[in-house]
Amino acid sequence: xxxxxxxxxxxxxxxxxxxxxxxxxxxxxxxxxxxxxxxxxxxxxxxxxxxxxxxxxxxxxxxxxxxxxxxxxxxxxxxxxxxxxxxxxxxxxxxxxxxxxxxxxxxxxxxxxxxxxxxxxxxxxxxxxxxxxxxxxxxxxxxxxxxxxxxxxxxxxxxxxxxxxxxxxxxxxxxxxxxxxxxxxxxxxxxxxxxxxxxxxxxxxxxxxxxxxxxxxxxxxxxxxxxxxxxxxxxxxxxxxxxxxxxxxxxxxxxxxxxxxxxxxxxxxxxxxxxxxxxxxxxxxxxxxxxxxxxxxxxxxxxxxxxxxxxxxxxxxxxxxxxxxxxxxxxxxxxxxxxxxxxxxxxxxxxxxxxxxxxxxxxxxxxxxxxxxxxxxxxxx
Amino acid sequence: xxxxxxxxxxxxxxxxxxxxxxxxxxxxxxxxxxxxxxxxxxxxxxxxxxxxxxxxxxxxxxxxxxxxxxxxxxxxxxxxxxxxxxxxxxxxxxxxxxxxxxxxxxxxxxxxxxxxxxxxxxxxxxxxxxxxxxxxxxxxxxxxxxxxxxxxx
Amino acid sequence: xxxxxxxxxxxxxxxxxxxxxxxxxxxxxxxxxxxxxxxxxxxxxxxxxxxxxxxxxxxxxxxxxxxxxxxxxxxxxxxxxxxxxxxxxxxxxxxxxxxxxxxxxxxxxxxxxxxxxxxxxxxxxxxxxxxxxxxxxxxxxxxxxxxxxxxxxxxxxxxxxxxxxxxxxxxxxxxxxxxxxxxxxxxxxxxxxxxxxx
Numbered sequence: 045x046x047x048x049x050x051x052x053x054x055x056x057x058x059x060x061x062x063x064x065x066x067x068x069x070x071x072x073x074x075x076x077x078x079x080x081x082x083x084x085x086x087x088x089x090x091x092x093x094x095x096x097x098x099x100x101x102x103x104x105x106x107x108x109x110x111x112x113x114x115x116x117x118x119x120x121x122x123x124x125x126x127x128x129x130x131x132x133x134x135x136x137x138x139x140x141x142x143x144x145x146x147x148x149x150x151x152x153x154x155x156x157x158x159x160x161x162x163x164x165x166x167x168x169x170x171x172x173x174x175x176x177x178x179x180x181x182x183x184x185x186x187x188x189x190x191x192x193x194x195x196x197x198x199x200x201x202x203x204x205x206x207x208x209x210x211x212x213x214x215x216x217x218x219x220x221x222x223x224x225x226x227x228x229x230x231x232x233x234x235x236x237x238x239x240x241x242x243x244x245x246x247x248x249x250x251x252x253x254x255x256x257x258x259x260x261x262x263x264x265x266x267x268x269x270x271x272x273x274x275x276x277x278x279x280x281x282x283x284x285x286x287x288x289x290x291x292x293x294x295x296x297x298x299x300x301x302x303x304x305x306x307x308x309x310x311x312x313x314x315x316x317x318x319x320x321x322x323x324x325x326x327x328x329x330x331x332x333x334x335x336x337x338x339x340x341x342x343x344x345x346x347x348x349x350x351x352x353x354x355x356x357x358x359x360x361x362x363x364x365x366x367x368x369x370x371x372x373x374x375x376x377x378x379x380x381x382x383x384x385x386x387x388x389x390x391x392x393x394x395x396x397x398x399x400x401x402x403x404x405x406x407x408x409x410x411x412x413x414x415x416x417x418x419x420x421x422x423x424x425x
Numbered sequence: 426x427x428x429x430x431x432x433x434x435x436x437x438x439x440x441x442x443x444x445x446x447x448x449x450x451x452x453x454x455x456x457x458x459x460x461x462x463x464x465x466x467x468x469x470x471x472x473x474x475x476x477x478x479x480x481x482x483x484x485x486x487x488x489x490x491x492x493x494x495x496x497x498x499x500x501x502x503x504x505x506x507x508x509x510x511x512x513x514x515x516x517x518x519x520x521x522x523x524x525x526x527x528x529x530x531x532x533x534x535x536x537x538x539x540x541x542x543x544x545x546x547x548x549x550x551x552x553x554x555x556x557x558x559x560x561x562x563x564x565x566x567x568x569x570x571x572x573x574x575x576x577x578x
Numbered sequence: 579x580x581x582x583x584x585x586x587x588x589x590x591x592x593x594x595x596x597x598x599x600x601x602x603x604x605x606x607x608x609x610x611x612x613x614x615x616x617x618x619x620x621x622x623x624x625x626x627x628x629x630x631x632x633x634x635x636x637x638x639x640x641x642x643x644x645x646x647x648x649x650x651x652x653x654x655x656x657x658x659x660x661x662x663x664x665x666x667x668x669x670x671x672x673x674x675x676x677x678x679x680x681x682x683x684x685x686x687x688x689x690x691x692x693x694x695x696x697x698x699x700x701x702x703x704x705x706x707x708x709x710x711x712x713x714x715x716x717x718x719x720x721x722x723x724x725x726x727x728x729x730x731x732x733x734x735x736x737x738x739x740x741x742x743x744x745x746x747x748x749x750x751x752x753x754x755x756x757x758x759x760x761x762x763x764x765x766x767x768x769x770x771x772x773x774x775x776x
Contacts, residue, residue, distance in 0.1 A: 072667050073618060075646035080620050080664060100552035101664040102620055105698040107537075108561055112574050112697045120693060127622035143450065171625075190632045197629075207629075208622055208719050270476050270498065273526030286498060357483075358450050359494065359505075372492065374483050383562075387479040387494075395529040421621055424552055553700065554663045561699050574696035 065093060070409070072101045078175060078413060079420035083397070087406060095401035095409055097394055102424040110384040115141050115215055115351040118384065122371075123209035125386060126422040128171050131157075131164035131200075132364045133422075134213035137384075139294070139360035140371040141215040145353035152340040153217035154296045159333045160200070160212065161362070162326040163230070166237065167196040168365035169319040176316060176414030177248050180257045185248040192240050195233050202226055215351060217343035227334050234327040241323055249317065258313035262400040262412035265310060272399070273392040276367025277318040278416055282310030288363035300332045312415035319365075319417075350379045359387075366390045366417055386425055390418040426502045428453045434500070439468045454505045462508045463518040466493075470523050473497045474504060477524035480531055482538045484564045489515050489540060510540060519545040537562040602739070609652065609678065610733040612641040616651035616675065618668055621658030623685035623719045630722035642729050648674040653732065655725070656709070659687035659694055660702045669708055680712040680736075681705070682728050689714045 071082035080101035086094040106125060110118045122137040123130040135157055142149060149157075174189030197207050204212045204220055212219055248254050269279040279286060287304040289297045305321035307314025355377045361370030367389025374383040393416050400416075401409050426434070431453055436443035442465060445455050457465045474495040483490045493506040510517050519542035520527045531542045532551040539560040542548055550557060559566055615637075619627050631637045631644045645651050648671045660668055672681070683705050686692030691703030705711060712735060713728045 072664060073646075073671055079624070100550075100554070101661060101667070102659065103552040103661055103663065104659055104694050104701050105561060108699065109694070109697040124622055124693065127625060187632055190629065191634070194629065194632075194634045207721065208625055268525075271525050273477055273524070273530075284498075291501070356450055357492075359452065359479075368478070370479060370494075372479065372481060372494075383483045385479070385481040387481075391529065391533075392526060395526070566699075568699045571699050572696050 078418055081418065081420060083409065085406065085409065090405045092401050092404055092406060092409055095398055097397050099423055102420045106425045107384055107386065110381055112380060114379045115381065118381065119214055120209065120211050123211055124421055125425060126364065126419050127208065128419050129164050129168040129365050130208065130210045131160045131212060132362055132369065135161055136360065136362045136369045137371045138213050138215045139362060140358055140373045141351065143360045144356065144358040144373050144375055145351055147216050147344050147347065149217055149344055150341045152337060153342045155333050155337040156218050156342065157213055158296050159330055162329045163196050165365045166323045166326050167193045169323050172417045173316060173319055179410045179414045180254060182248055182254060185244060188244055188247065192237060199229055199233065216347045221342050230330060231334060234330055237327055238324065241320060245320060255313065257411055258316060259311055261312045261404060261408050262415060263309065263311045264396065264400060268399065272396055274396060275389050277315050277322065278367065278393045280305065281307035281315035281318045283308050288361060288368055294362065299336060300329045302328050312411050315415045352377060352379045361387065364389060367393060388422045388425065390422045394418045394423055426500045431502045435472065438472055442468060452503065452505050454507055456507045459508055459510050459517045465506065466520050466523055469495055473499050477520065477526040480527055480534055482534045482540055484538065484562065488512055489538060491517060515540040516543055518543055521545055606737050606739060610736040613653050613729060613732065614643050614645045614651040616648055616654040617644040617646060617657065618654050618671065619657040620660065620664060621687065623657035626719045626722050627655060627657045627684065627725065630725045635722040635726065637726060640726060640729055649676065651675060653680045653682055655682045655684050656688045656705045657684040660705050661700045662702055665702050665708060672709055680732055681709050682713045682715065682732065683711045684715045684725060685720055686716060686718045689716060692718055
């Protein structure tokens, strides 16, 4: 059995100058629902002088496993990477496979992929906003947000049969076409969702306690965001106007009209607001996609049963709810990938925690961690 | 900026990097060896590549191939830098001073492959427990607890 | 509950039947209908665990409540993959829970390693390698209703226990069981002696 979790690198006290610092261990199991993260915090009174995340508690070796699976068998593994957003995790992997093998995906499949990706983005942001709110004590917001997520998950269950790990986007297309009446359900959801977002906005972001707990906390400058490789709402909250759907566009996104919300202060409040406004934009994209979608095939024709792309490597990325999620695949000509690497946005964003938490109080650490929105399936792989 | 424009810009500013540039699968790739990595990275940062997206390694039969993806917002361009490192004693310069994004990514490459990044302030395992022995993503990794999946095709 | 346990041991061998049956019913009613759950959620199943507690599926009407504190809870729901790095932490939290305690292994990864059984170097293949599990729930992830069913089955199991370690009880059914699966008399008090499986 492996060693005890209290290790040698955690001295009980540390003398720094004239002051004694307390080392506190937060996690790996703690009430904040972000997952298994351990943060070793050095405290001077209540102020954090150093916060170091220790990760790897969910490291399952997915990259090694992918080397012994065929290209299609890897798709369920990608579901479990970012488990709050299985649809777009599948999509990032499938884009890399299609780039490597030179597969052209039919248009209806691209529209379906965009629709489910945007719905998944809303679901992921609901999870993120809800759990970040629960960290500050606003449990009602968590329940409201999760209710919205339930509507989306029900729609996905109608579409592909699963509530969480969908295995829906496959190399070459998608696995099922929409059942009858599904698009109407989704459009009705979008209409109701805007009202729900307004309610959540007033309930949580209008609350003076939430503002005090989030404004000015964990400020990230735009230069730091770029230098540390941050992406997604974490970078956009600092004013870095970079969204892969607009600025490095892919699939059918050039045909949609939507805005990219950015913050200005780079604090937790702005990051959370960016996530809220992205949900409105996702509703817009879904409505446009459903209107533009034409009947047609949903799988690429002429695809072999066992994909064996020519030797080489390819990288492709998409804009996930957390940032730029990329998959780098190396092929040696066989039916199994030689190497699969997942460029995980949550991993890169979490590296910012020591920078952001320094100088704040211990209770702000939880809020900052929530605003970075890590999902440990993706961080640890 | 597309790949041909990027190539011209690169060749004009740093002519000695020009012969190392090629295009593979639609991406511009710069192939360097481990001694020249630091210098090439400095040049690329001056050229405008302000963001390091990904650091990873691939275990080829005779060598490790480190793959870096750089990105420039001002030029709207991406560039891949591939660096070969020998397998027996893999050492390469760390790029943490140029791009802090390399801090955790290089630790992960060390954890999985055993590549030592010289100049990294805190090179230790990140995903596996500290006392783990061996580097799992190497092709010759032996582990008695690992059960290999039967060939269901 | 130490007084109750000592009382039970003193009434060893099934003596004091009338007292025991009343006390047993009371104790099992109290324990079974207010099973506070420690959500040891590591991965994807944790999302379904959370969904089970919230408005659509509502765990609370069964008396179960996710309380992220081992000292306050009766049952630990291990939801998600347990890796070798995480296992000591799970063990430690299990040891911090007060007796009587139960474990529900939720999801394929906690039951047997699940999708991560093959080709992985860092996953513990099933949480029952180091914890005594009472209810196994299959699924990847299992539906929230499956988790609620597990709690009800656990209640069924608790209803067959007695404060006296040797006594066996007939249980009355909480739910109608399909087919001829029966949860008749079961040895009570066994899981507290389970301890380490290593």
